Amino acid sequence: MQHMLGFSGTIEICLRKAKLPEYFSRFRELNLALSLKEFHATPADIILVQAIRAGEELECSMKQLFSRLREWYGWFAPLDVPLTIESLCLNVKSAIPSSQFAVSDVAEMNALAERLLNISNEVSTHQEYVYSRLGELMPATVAIATPRLAARLLCHTGSLRRLALMSSSTIQLLGAEKALFRHLATGAKSPKYGFLIEHPLVQQSQNKGREARRLAGKIAIAARTDFFRTAPLVERAV
Amino acid sequence: MSFREEKKSSSDLLMKVGKKDYATRNAVPGIRVYGEKLVSVNGEEYRVWDPHRSKLAAGFANKLLLSLSPNYVVLYLGASTGTTVSHIADLVPKGFVFAIDSAPRVMRELLQLTKQRSNIAPILANASHPTELASRLSMVDFMYQDIASKDQVRIFVECMKLFLEKNGTAILCLKARSIDVTAKPVVVFERAAKELAAEVTVVQQLLLGAYYPDHCLFVCKHSRVH
Numbered sequence: 001m002q003h004m005l006g007f008s009g010t011i012e013i014c015l016r017k018a019k020l021p022e023y024f025s026r027f028r029e030l031n032l033a034l035s036l037k038e039f040h041a042t043p044a045d046i047i048l049v050q051a052i053r054a055g056e057e058l059e060c061s062m063k064q065l066f067s068r069l070r071e072w073y074g075w076f077a078p079l080d081v082p083l084t085i086e087s088l089c090l091n092v093k094s095a096i097p098s099s100q101f102a103v104s105d106v107a108e109m110n111a112l113a114e115r116l117l118n119i120s121n122e123v124s125t126h127q128e129y130v131y132s133r134l135g136e137l138m139p140a141t142v143a144i145a146t147p148r149l150a151a152r153l154l155c156h157t158g159s160l161r162r163l164a165l166m167s168s169s170t171i172q173l174l175g176a177e178k179a180l181f182r183h184l185a186t187g188a189k190s191p192k193y194g195f196l197i198e199h200p201l202v203q204q205s206q207n208k209g210r211e212a213r214r215l216a217g218k219i220a221i222a223a224r225t226d227f228f229r230t231a232p233l234v235e236r237a238v
Numbered sequence: 239m240s241f242r243e244e245k246k247s248s249s250d251l252l253m254k255v256g257k258k259d260y261a262t263r264n265a266v267p268g269i270r271v272y273g274e275k276l277v278s279v280n281g282e283e284y285r286v287w288d289p290h291r292s293k294l295a296a297g298f299a300n301k302l303l304l305s306l307s308p309n310y311v312v313l314y315l316g317a318s319t320g321t322t323v324s325h326i327a328d329l330v331p332k333g334f335v336f337a338i339d340s341a342p343r344v345m346r347e348l349l350q351l352t353k354q355r356s357n358i359a360p361i362l363a364n365a366s367h368p369t370e371l372a373s374r375l376s377m378v379d380f381m382y383q384d385i386a387s388k389d390q391v392r393i394f395v396e397c398m399k400l401f402l403e404k405n406g407t408a409i410l411c412l413k414a415r416s417i418d419v420t421a422k423p424v425v426v427f428e429r430a431a432k433e434l435a436a437e438v439t440v441v442q443q444l445l446l447g448a449y450y451p452d453h454c455l456f457v458c459k460h461s462r463v464h
Binding site: 023024025027028030031032034035036038039042 | 311334336342345346349352356357358359360361362363374375376
């Protein structure tokens with residue numbers, strides 16, 4: 001301590017006794033520096049969670065705006081309302097003002113279509129970014145669980161560390177918490193899978209519960225491989 | 239500084255505004271920390287200390303026996319975003335506050351607070367092994383702990399023994415639900431009181447009433463060695 005603060009023993013004690021501002025400002029600087037260092041040492045997977053959430057929110061706004069624009073355009077051309085974003089935006093852009101729809105109405109609809117296209121592009125580039133980062137941080141988990149499911153699991157648990165330390169039975173039921181606690185509280189049917197239903201293997205299986213259990217086991221192993229891959233086991237586990 | 243003077247100046251820093259609410263003299267006038275009300279008393283700016291947002295304020299509203307001298311050095315375990323820390327820092331303008339929290343996310347707000355106030359040191363560290371903190375702290379006159387951990391009583395006692403001056407005061411804020419969800423809070427408090435009494439002297443034990451159900455404050459001092 002004395003060494004770190006740059007005071008020799010006796011002076012240190014005198015300063016402490018006198019409670020001089022100088023003594024504490026050194027504590028402040030030292031602790032601020034150490035805390036910032038610790039703060040910036042936050043693992044990349046924890047920060048990636050923000051990007052995953054942003055992606056989910058982008059996707060959500062995209063879907064909302066798309067259905068709103070379809071509703072709006074439906075009043076303009078009731079017989080021909082496309083089902084995809086691209087063709088809807090194309091139709092909106094070629095819309096011609098009528099007695100019911102003034103020039104300003106169509107212009108505003110066009111502006112929304114433009115924005116929707118931008119968001120939809122952003123969604124796909126953002127997804128590419130997230131998937132490539134996921135591939136670097138947890139390649140094994142991504143390979144087993146698909147990037148989309150891996151993102152979901154990481155987002156839900158908050159960090160790779162937490163996911164890696166989970167038992168496979170917990171992983172199996174991630175995303176089914178409500179059903180699980182209802183089961184525990186009221187004795188209702190127990191859930192067999194949560195987010196894992198997204199996985200093609202589970203979806204195509206005749207026995208989804210069994211497939212989810214098997215998959216959860218493999219994901220647990222994969223997550224541990226990913227987590228303990230980069231640093232000595234002891235160092236990262238404690 | 240005579241005792242009377244000291245008492246006067248410390249009562250200046252903590253004011254009663256309204257019926258039950260307290261306010262602390264704002265060390266950085268004009269700046270709010272968490273959207274609290276600012277009031278002016280005798281030409282000085284005070285920050286209203288909301289008992290719904292700070293357990294220590296709820297303690298004062300429930301007749302907590304505590305007075306802090308302006309030159310006290312304080313250790314705050316479980317600083318979170320610094321709501322309570324900011325008020326304590328107001329109360330010790332000539333002293334210092336060591337604010338510890340283990341979560342990087344809330345440390346962001348605490349770092350902001352540190353930028354505004356020169357008498358706070360933010361410490362991003364886990365308090366469950368107090369000896370590891372030794373190189374980053376000095377001895378303190380007052381200690382306050384508000385962490386939601388199962389072994390918070392042990393941490394409290396260990397920190398008291400390591401960092402609290404001989405005649406210092408320490409307050410443990412106990413959340414019954416984070417020690418044992420299934421047991422009745424009263425039972426948890428009783429158990430904690432016993433555990434504390436084995437190591438230190440409990441001066442006051444008070445419930446926070448409607449502000450914080452299932453929370454209890456223990457005001458402690460070192461036991462005299464005979």
